[in-house]
Amino acid sequence: MNERDQRGYFYLGREYDLEAGTTTDRPFLYPARHLTTHAVLLGMTGSGKTGLGIVLLEEALLQGIPILAVDPKGDLTNLLLAFPSLSADEFAPWIDADLAQRNGLSVAEAAAQAARRWRAGLAEWDIGPERVARLRQAAEVALYTPGSDAGIPVDVLHRFQTPDLDWVVYEEVLRERIAGLVTALLSLAGREVDPLQSPEHVLLSHLVEHAWRGGQDLDLPALIRLLQDPPLRQIGVFDLESFLPRKQRFVLARALNNVLAAPGFADWRKGVSLEVSELLRTPQGRPRASIFYLPHLNDTERAFFITLLLEAVRDWIAAQSGTSELRAILYFDEVLGFFPPHPFRPPTKEPLMALIKQGRAAGLGVVLATQNPADLDYKGLTNAGTWAIGALRTERDKDRVLEGVEGAAAAAGAGFDRARLSRALGALKSRLFLFADVRADAPLFFHTRWAMSYLRGPMTRAQVRSLGLQDGAGEVAQDAVQSADVGQAARFAVAAPAAAAGRAAAGPPTLPADVPQVFVPAATTFEWALHRHEQRTGEMVLARSRRLVYRPHLLALGTVYLNDERKGVQQREAFVRLLDPPAPPAPVDWSQGEIEGLADELCHEPLGEGEYLPPPAHLARGAHYGSWTKSFAEHLYRTVRLSIWYNPALELYGRVGESRRDFRVRCEQKARTGRDGEASKARAAIDKRMARLQDRLRREERELAEDEADLAAHKREEMLSYGESALNLFTGRRPSYMISNVSRKRRLTQQAEADVQESLEAIDDLEMQLEELAAEWEEQAAAIATRWAATLEEFERVEAAPRRSDVVVDFCGLAWLPAWEVETEQGRRLNLPAFAAAAE
Numbered sequence: 001m002n003e004r005d006q007r008g009y010f011y012l013g014r015e016y017d018l019e020a021g022t023t024t025d026r027p028f029l030y031p032a033r034h035l036t037t038h039a040v041l042l043g044m045t046g047s048g049k050t051g052l053g054i055v056l057l058e059e060a061l062l063q064g065i066p067i068l069a070v071d072p073k074g075d076l077t078n079l080l081l082a083f084p085s086l087s088a089d090e091f092a093p094w095i096d097a098d099l100a101q102r103n104g105l106s107v108a109e110a111a112a113q114a115a116r117r118w119r120a121g122l123a124e125w126d127i128g129p130e131r132v133a134r135l136r137q138a139a140e141v142a143l144y145t146p147g148s149d150a151g152i153p154v155d156v157l158h159r160f161q162t163p164d165l166d167w168v169v170y171e172e173v174l175r176e177r178i179a180g181l182v183t184a185l186l187s188l189a190g191r192e193v194d195p196l197q198s199p200e201h202v203l204l205s206h207l208v209e210h211a212w213r214g215g216q217d218l219d220l221p222a223l224i225r226l227l228q229d230p231p232l233r234q235i236g237v238f239d240l241e242s243f244l245p246r247k248q249r250f251v252l253a254r255a256l257n258n259v260l261a262a263p264g265f266a267d268w269r270k271g272v273s274l275e276v277s278e279l280l281r282t283p284q285g286r287p288r289a290s291i292f293y294l295p296h297l298n299d300t301e302r303a304f305f306i307t308l309l310l311e312a313v314r315d316w317i318a319a320q321s322g323t324s325e326l327r328a329i330l331y332f333d334e335v336l337g338f339f340p341p342h343p344f345r346p347p348t349k350e351p352l353m354a355l356i357k358q359g360r361a362a363g364l365g366v367v368l369a370t371q372n373p374a375d376l377d378y379k380g381l382t383n384a385g386t387w388a389i390g391a392l393r394t395e396r397d398k399d400r401v402l403e404g405v406e407g408a409a410a411a412a413g414a415g416f417d418r419a420r421l422s423r424a425l426g427a428l429k430s431r432l433f434l435f436a437d438v439r440a441d442a443p444l445f446f447h448t449r450w451a452m453s454y455l456r457g458p459m460t461r462a463q464v465r466s467l468g469l470q471d472g473a474g475e476v477a478q479d480a481v482q483s484a485d486v487g488q489a490a491r492f493a494v495a496a497p498a499a500a501a502g503r504a505a506a507g508p509p510t511l512p513a514d515v516p517q518v519f520v521p522a523a524t525t526f527e528w529a530l531h532r533h534e535q536r537t538g539e540m541v542l543a544r545s546r547r548l549v550y551r552p553h554l555l556a557l558g559t560v561y562l563n564d565e566r567k568g569v570q571q572r573e574a575f576v577r578l579l580d581p582p583a584p585p586a587p588v589d590w591s592q593g594e595i596e597g598l599a600d601e602l603c604h605e606p607l608g609e610g611e612y613l614p615p616p617a618h619l620a621r622g623a624h625y626g627s628w629t630k631s632f633a634e635h636l637y638r639t640v641r642l643s644i645w646y647n648p649a650l651e652l653y654g655r656v657g658e659s660r661r662d663f664r665v666r667c668e669q670k671a672r673t674g675r676d677g678e679a680s681k682a683r684a685a686i687d688k689r690m691a692r693l694q695d696r697l698r699r700e701e702r703e704l705a706e707d708e709a710d711l712a713a714h715k716r717e718e719m720l721s722y723g724e725s726a727l728n729l730f731t732g733r734r735p736s737y738m739i740s741n742v743s744r745k746r747r748l749t750q751q752a753e754a755d756v757q758e759s760l761e762a763i764d765d766l767e768m769q770l771e772e773l774a775a776e777w778e779e780q781a782a783a784i785a786t787r788w789a790a791t792l793e794e795f796e797r798v799e800a801a802p803r804r805s806d807v808v809v810d811f812c813g814l815a816w817l818p819a820w821e822v823e824t825e826q827g828r829r830l831n832l833p834a835f836a837a838a839a840e
Contacts (some may be wrong), residue, residue: 008032010059011051013125018433019423028446030325030386032063034439035365037385038356042401044371047390048431050075053333054451057289058082060329061139062131066280067289068304068313069331074295074458076333080141080467081454084133086111086119093466094456114454121450130346133451139287141747143464144272146263146305148296150465153271156308160208160218163315167213173318176354180192180311183347185220188304189255194345199235199244200252206232220260227253272311276316277662280328285661296461299337303347306338311349317355317362326673327363330355334376335368349377356383357383373400387436398425491602501745503741504549504611508816514622516813518555520598522548522834527819529832542825548818548834550606552615554579554588555815556632557599560640561806569800571642574599578815581628583618587796588628590635597837602815610818619814629812636807646798649791650674653798660795665793674787675727679781686777690770697766704759711752718745 005011009029016023042243043049057079069076083090092111100110122128145151159181165174179195182204195201207226211218227249235243259265272278279290292309294302313330332338336349356366368384370376374397381403394400402418402425419445424434428445436443446790458468482485511517526546534541555578562571579593618624645654645663650670654663818834 005062008063010056010063011449012055013431013446013449015212015415016447018427018445023447027433030435031439032060032065033324034386034437035326035329035367036324036363037563038366038383039367039368039388039440040376040384041367041388041390042371042379042392043388043433044393044397046430047392047428048433049369049371049390050333051431051451051455052388052390052433052448053331054078054453054455055365055448056244058135058452060326061141061287061289062135064138064287065326065329066139066287067329067331068276068279068309069289069291070294070309070333071166071291072294072302072334074460074464076291076331077143077293077392077459077464077467078451078455079289079291079459080143081456082132082135082452083115083118084136086115086122086127086129086132086265086436088115090176091115091118091454094454094463095822096456099499118450118454122452125449127452135452139289140282141289141291143467144290144292145296145461145464145745146292146294146569147301148461149267149270150296150461151293151467151656152290153267154305155269155271155273157219157269158273158548159308159312160220160223161641162217163213170318173315174212175205177311177315177512178205178212180314180347180351182306183206183305183350184304184311185256187307187347188300189252189253189259190300197691199248201237203227203230203232203244203249206235214818220256224253224256224260226559227256253309254401274312278310281661283659283661285664289840293464295458303338307347307351310348310355312512313364314351314358316355317359317364320362322361323363325363326365326655329365329367331369333369336372338377339368339380340376341377349580353377353380356514373397380401385438387434387435389425389428389434390432391430392425398422401425487730496516504547504613507609508550508606509614509620511814512619512622514625515620516625516811517816518602518604518811518813519550519606520601520835520837521603521818522610522833523601523817523836524820525829526822526832526834529834532820533832541822541830543822544825545823547821548610549821549830550610550612550816550818551617552613553815554581554619554627554628554818555598555811555813556590556809557811558632558636559808559810560636560802561808562640562642562800562802563806564800565645567644567798567800568642569642569653569656571656571800573640573642575636575640578817579631581618583616584624584627588631590632591639595837598835601836606816608689612816615814623783625812629809632812633807633809636809636815637802638803639800640807641801643797646796647791647794648796649794650822664792664795671788672817673790674791678788679784682780682784683777686780687774688774692767693770693773697763697770698758700762700766704763705757707752707755707759711749711756714745714752718749734819 006029009031011027012030013025013028015028041049041053043052054076057069057076060067069079071077081094088108088111091114092107095107095110095114097107100107103110105113122132143151144154146154146156159177163170163174163177167174179201182201183195185204186198186201191200193196195205204223204227207223208218210231211222211226216222230249233240279288281288290581292305294305297305330488332352338346339352340346340349352366355364359366367377370378372393373381387401389401392401402422406418421434421436424445428434431448433446434443435446437445448620495782508517508519526548530541530543538595556576558575560573560575562569562573564570576595576598577590577593578595578598579588579590581588608750642656644656645658645660646652647663647667650667652667652670654666820830820834822830822832824830
């Protein structure tokens with residue numbers, strides 16, 4: 001593997017030797033996990049800050065790390081312009097024709113020039129087309145345009161819907177969400193408020209909480225109505241009128257209504273929802289870079305949307321388990337005005353500060369990019385663990401940056417040479433950055449690599465619209481907006497047979513007592529039914545006559561209880577079928593006639609006016625309903641299956657309705673726990689063996705010290721004995737005694753030397769065993785990690801099936817359904833459903 005493609009590291013460029021003024025051959029690799037302490041990218045126009053940001057995001061996508069990117073200027077859209085073949089045809093649609101003309105080039109010539117330049121630039125940094133292709137394949141890049149359908153529109157008002165969370169458990173989280181929603185909404189209405197001091201903010205927060213606690217879904221019209229006639233009579237110790245009089249409530253309601261009535265506000269109410277888990281990964285679990293393009297919005301609208309987005313991210317991190325790895329990136333480009341220093345408090349500041357403080361535990365890395373350090377709150381600056389600083393405009397900017405880096409270094413206990421860095425900052429050129437990481441030994445300088453994406457500058461909304469159509473974003477937006485255009489009414493708006501006309505009675509016919517009957521009341525006016533029919537078919541209908549008639553149908557209601565303790569399934573499913581069955585013995589096709597919502601409308605007595613058509617003979621015989629009940633139960637028993645995900649390697653079952661992405665996340669958590677547990681046990685065993693070896697090593701080292709001391713003593717004694725022998729030769733003492741004494745001393749010295757050698761060999765052997773044991777641990781750890789990683793590739797679908805006793809037919813009988821029978825000017829007869837469920 002190329003050094004720049006190491007797992008867990010971002011290849012941002014090469015180290016730069018400031019003294020020599022040259023770029024070195026050493027690649028600059030930034031550990032991805034360090035980004036959990038957040039990062040600040042600083043540099044004036046022309047410093048290369050935008051290019052560095054694009055490079056950082058490219059590396060994250062190559063590592064499979066999903067991204068949320070806030071793009072106020074439109075620069076980050078360039079992330080979609082990665083062309084694996086690096087051909088002129090790929091560059092041509094994105095060439096600035098006016099600029100090419102000013103340079104004396106045609107668009108085709110400028111495109112060829114750009115392609116050559118990009119190919120050469122990437123080659124200089126050892127990047128080939130295959131790495132660009134890997135970038136395109138590594139993740140999905142989606143371009144969202146809140147308040148516009150140029151890209152993928154975003155439905156922000158769904159945030160007012162009641163969350164599926166328990167108030168007892170998540171009260172703090174829910175109140176934080178409410179505060180963010182109300183702050184964003186009031187900012188859009190042109191009100192800068194303090195959540196603790198503003199009566200408007202307090203009252204709206206109480207209204208939202210009251211609705212949510214009652215399980216009532218909200219939208220902006222409903223909130224405006226609640227504001228005009230609140231269900232609360234007291235706020236704190238004050239009555240409602242004293243706290244916020246009716247006149248002031250009306251002024252606020254009118255301001256919110258002006259927002260709702262604005263011509264462009266409809267674009268805020270369609271599109272995808274701000275569900276962060278879906279923005280980070282596709283339904284198949286593939287990483288996603290979600291870019292929120294905002295140049296078309298004014299400052300108030302940007303603050304409104306960004307606040308809601310940041311609050312959604314706060315909800316997401318509250319649901320995540322702790323991790324030390326980088327799980328996702330929130331990239332905020334050109335943060336000017338959204339995170340200002342004290343005393344300014346735009347609605348975006350509080351949630352952004354909360355993400356910086358709380359994101360690390362959830363594995364969220366926040367990256368803030370801006371031209372001027374004065375754009376950022378000082379607390380936010382000092383909370384960043386990584387700084388990339390390019391050329392700055394003024395000495396004051398440089399001093400503020402140094403203060404922030406020094407504060408972050410002091411908080412982390414890292415060293416900081418202010419004088420040296422101050423001199424270096426004044427010498428930076430384009431694409432040269434000072435990089436300070438509180439987890440690294442010392443700051444360094446690096447030169448950014450060439451971006452794989454074509455940096456053509458900010459895109460216009462027209463270009464975004466074109467880009468969206470090319471990448472299928474238009475289809476995504478259309479699906480999100482128009483998925484409900486054709487409802488169940490299409491299945492019941494059929495041409496009525498002419499023979500049925502004229503045979504209706506004023507009341508329901510008398511049927512045998514063993515024929516169960518229910519009645520569905522008319523809930524749709526003729527005008528509305530006709531309007532829906534014209535919308536669905538695209539034809540204009542001129543009605544000559546109309547009447548409300550009740551038609552007989554076979555209705556079956558069933559409930560299936562799916563209980564499987566081993567798979568963790570405990571589910572209740574309801575089924576409704578509305579059919580015109582053939583006469584027995586022909587079988588009923590129960591796979592047809594599915595309808596939702598009808599069970600809630602049933603009555604046991606006829607309601608309102610209308611005429612009743614006579615039922616066919618087989619619907620008027622009670623005996624048939626018994627056989628239909630049995631066949632419906634058999635159909636449910638044989639066809640109802642609940643499919644869930646299953647990982648056989650981990651013996652983990654998915655939850656009902658759980659997506660593959662969410663199931664994989666749970667598998668990752670279990671695999672991580674299993675891996676860590678197995679590694680901990682293996683490490684404990686290794687540590688135990690290592691401790692024994694280390695004890696032996698310490699004993700041998702003590703013995704060596706003793707042996708060396710003995711050897712030194714014996715050598716001294718031996719030298720003394722030699723001296724004594726020499727003296728005795730002159731004094732005439734016995735030679736035999738002298739020889740014996742010298743020989744004995746020599747033997748003791750040799751024995752001591754042997755003991756020292758033995759201890760040295762024993763120590764070498766023990767040190768070799770320790771090295772082998774360390775290598776054995778590395779092999780075990782790698783094998784454990786590989787084995788548990790392999791478990792994440794084993795996914796399959798398993799089914800839970802009911803027992804016969806789990807299938808209950810709640811009703812099988814005759815249902816009278818209302819419809820408007822229309823005769824057109826052309827003589828056609830139409831049957832337009834008039835019950836509520838048909839309109840869904």
